[in-house]
Amino acid sequence: MPAMTTIATICARGGSKGLPGKNILPLAGKPLIAHSIAFALAHPAIDAVYVSTDDADIARIAAQAGAIVPYLRPAELARDDTPKLPVIEHLVAHLEARGDTVLRIVDLQPTSPLRAREDLDACLALSAHADLALTAYDCGFNPYFNLVEQQPDGTVRISKGDGLTTARQAAPRAFGLNGSIYVWRRAALRHAAAHGLWSVAVRAHIMPASRSVDIDTADDFALAEWLYARQHPSA
Known part of the structure; x- marks a missing residue:
């Protein structure tokens, strides 16, 4: 694998109490996580897409969708109360240990399938002026x-x-954070993994509420399906 500068990370744990198996439930004909993988693969600024998961089914489906799953996440990073930042840092450190160069990390939440290309474009532009660019909305x-x-x-x-x-x-x-997109500078991710997200300089791109659904329950999923159909009438 050649060295890279910008990667996408997608963190998808197998356990979900609100909606079991949500990361691989079918939305508009393909597993939920596949929407975020396809979104990342389609953007020219992203050199590779990696999925961190502890679940073999998620790993298989993610690989089929075109992502790289370098390992199954260790149990200590797959608990209900595990913060996300150490999980991303663990993945990036793994890539660096094998010789890859990672300068920027685009973290995509797999339960946010309604983001648009313009949202990532805006976050990438903001990342030139901040340690972290993230998405939020008027809640x-x-x-x-x-x-x-x-x-x-x-x-x-x-x-x-x-x-x-x-x-x-x-x-x-x-504004409310919607969790859809985070664009990190490498050094800032390392610092925030140890000291917390708000220990770095953060800028926000404001998304509309119609693209800000974060699926955690069956009702969230139904709303996302309805909005997706409205936003993709020919899909």
Whole structure:
């Protein structure tokens, strides 16, 4: 395998409590994970696509879709509570140990099949000015306006600010992370894997809500199917 500079990573654990087997459930005629693999393979900036999984069925289907699955993920990186950053770092370090050069990592969430080419293009452009470029969307909630936190006595109060903001338009802009795309500089990924995502400089590309569905439940899957059909009427 020749050396490379930009890779795509897709992390897909076998266990899912909300929707069992979700990463390989069929969406529009092909396994869910295959949509993210095809998306990455189609982009000229990406040199290779790698999948990190602990599941043999996911590994087989990912390989059939054109991704490289260099190993089955070790059990200590496949628990319910395993953070994603150490998993990506583990994969990149494995590639570097065999002699590959990785300068930029495009991490794609396999449960986000509705992203568009323009979303990745925007993140790649932002990555020239940040350690990490990621995607977010206007989720309709704002900690200054309509998000509350429960207090020790059981009451609730506004999450941020003094609670005097009465119009959404007057509140500072806030967005929800949708997890769809992360574009990392190599050194920043290494640092964040040890110190946390917010230890590096981050910029965000704002996606529409219609492309921001993250599939975790059967209802999410049904919504993604409906939106996918609307966005791909000839598929």
